[in-house]
Amino acid sequence: MQNAAFGVSPMDTCNRCFLLSLAFLVIFFQDSGTNVFGFQGRELIETAEDEALDHSPHFTAGQGIYNVEELEDGDDWQMVQTKGNQFVVNGKPFYVNGFNTYWLMVFAADLSTRGKVSELFQQASSVGLTVCRTWAFNDGQWRALQKSPSVYDEDVFKALDFVVSEAKKYRIRLILSLVNNWDAYGGKAQYVKWGNASGLNLTSDDEFFSHPTLRSYYKSHVKTVLNRVNTFTNITYKDDPTIFAWELMNEPRCTSDPSGDTLQSWIAEMAAYVKSLDAKHLVEIGEEGFYGPSAPARTQFNPNSYATQVGTDFIRNHQALGVDFASVHIYADSWISQTISDAHLQFTKSWMEAHIEDAEKYLGMPVIFSEFGVSTKDTGYNSSYRDTLISTVYKTLLNSTKKGGSGAGSLLWQLFPDGTDYMDDGYAIVLSKSHSTANLISLHSTRLAIFNSRCSWHCRWGCRKKNSLETFLYHDYL
Ligand SMILES: *[C@@H]1O[C@H](CO)[C@@H](O)[C@H](O)[C@H]1NC(C)=O
Ligand SMILES: *[C@@H]1O[C@H](CO)[C@@H](O)[C@H](O)[C@H]1NC(C)=O
Ligand SMILES: *[C@@H]1O[C@H](CO)[C@@H](O)[C@H](O)[C@H]1NC(C)=O
Ligand SMILES: *[C@@H]1O[C@H](CO)[C@@H](O)[C@H](O)[C@H]1NC(C)=O
Ligand SMILES: *[C@@H]1O[C@H](CO)[C@@H](O)[C@H](O)[C@H]1NC(C)=O
Secondary structure (H helix, E strand, O other): OOOOOOOOHHHHHHEEEEHHHHHHHHHHOOOOOOOOHHHOOOOHHHHHHHHHHHHOOEEOOOOOOHHHHHHHHOOOOOEEEOOOEEEEOOEEEEEEEEOOOHHHHHHHHOHHHHHHHHHHHHHHHHOOEEEEEOOOOOOOOOOOOEOOOOOOOOHHHHHHHHHHHHHHHHEEEEEEOEOOOOOOOHHHHHHHHHHHHHHOOOOOHHHHHHHHHHHHHHHHHHHHOOOOOOOOOOEEEOOOOHHHHHHHEOOOOOOOOOOOOOHHHHHHHHHHHHHHOOOEEEEEEEOOOOOOOOOOOHHOOOOHHHHHHHHOOOOHHHOOOOOEEOOOOOOOHHHHOOOOOOOHHHHHHHHHHHHHHHHHHOOOOEEEEEEEOOOOOOOOOHHHHHHHHHHHHHHHHHHHHOOOEEEEEEEEEEEEOOOHHHOOOOOEEEHHHHHHHHHHHHHHHHHHHHOOOOHHHHHHHHHHHHHHHHHHHHHHHO
């Protein structure tokens, strides 16, 4: 759907590109005080930036505000890759403003709720969100994808096919998570139950990580999903650029081994295994980001002392071969206190900055804050606090992005379409009911689109400055 602000006449497009290009340069040079095109003052450029941002449209329920074709700039739909500490698609930067909705496959499995998947993607793309993280697992439960080891429900698999195919329609890429640490949708506990049922004598859910039989069950699931041929598109999952990345597990913890060795060995084996089947897609772990024994100086950034006991070790874990980018979650309300306070915002900022620094100094990879949000059930909650939290995350990321740092994106937990409140765990954001939040998200999308944009090539800048700009953007910046 077209809209006034991002209209499509060639003139408008060019004006917009001009502003975006200018704004891009401003953001990049704001801190360094330099500019390559010889402007004397910053005012001119900053005015242009403001103008570009003022043109960012406001969210109206059910009305698309981004022309996705235009944002993609006519490029083919290609795999996301990493280049140094950033994401790139087709050689141009890809900063991520995205969201989580974990239940898409289950909703798609029932024709009466399938439409909610499309509705969600439509609403998400209308505020410029480009990546969705969701579950590619449901083990042994109601509407299970994997009913028992290596036994799949074809109807549910078709539902996942639908989710992937529908995401592409709305130009949304997916991070697909392959198993849960927690019991919801089966998780590692279900794998242990299966092991027990087949005669193993397992004593702890953490044997999911260590027992060779359970490791082989997991690998078999990975192989089945990656080799799946989508019944809607005929594209094999492992060849589909709609998939942004594979996530090994949602929030792995192995409290039975606080040394971290057990989880480290699992990550190393599984990341390598995914890569052996699919060298094209990116892989991330799915961790919350707690610091462990390998980095005692960093444990001061953990939200509490228990965090060092859960068997994860952010820096070491992410050094495993095959892991392409870092994942971190941010939950001050669940880790520090369920009573909201300014300390939550301070924690959010320092937690993010610490991980961005690690990603730059020790890992040389991008980092995505792949879950963050606040529950409406928290003491002291109000919607303006939620907006403040979200903008704290966005600002902290932009601070990194401006400098070409590792802060590559964030995914809200979590975005719901209308009429799915009964699934809400307290964290759901429904755009049509949260106009200020929708506008905040939309503004951030616009800012990232400025960074990601290469449309300047086709416009005034391109005509005269193409070569120097190209060198500048892709040589120095990336
Ligand atoms: C199962 O393992 C526990 C200890 O891990 C042991 O005490 C028990 O005897 C074992 N049971 C069987 C049936 O092997
Ligand atoms: C596995 O079976 C053993 C023996 O029946 C039992 O002691 C143990 O609690 C079971 N473990 C799980 C995780 O169900
Ligand atoms: C997928 O392949 C089948 C069999 O070759 C073909 O009939 C169908 O039209 C294809 N569908 C798409 C979306 O390409
Ligand atoms: C919203 O909540 C925050 C944190 O509890 C509080 O500081 C602020 O005063 C509240 N604002 C309104 C408008 O109630
Ligand atoms: C931006 O990051 C630098 C460290 O790289 C920090 O000193 C500064 O306070 C940050 N600014 C904001 C606005 O977050």
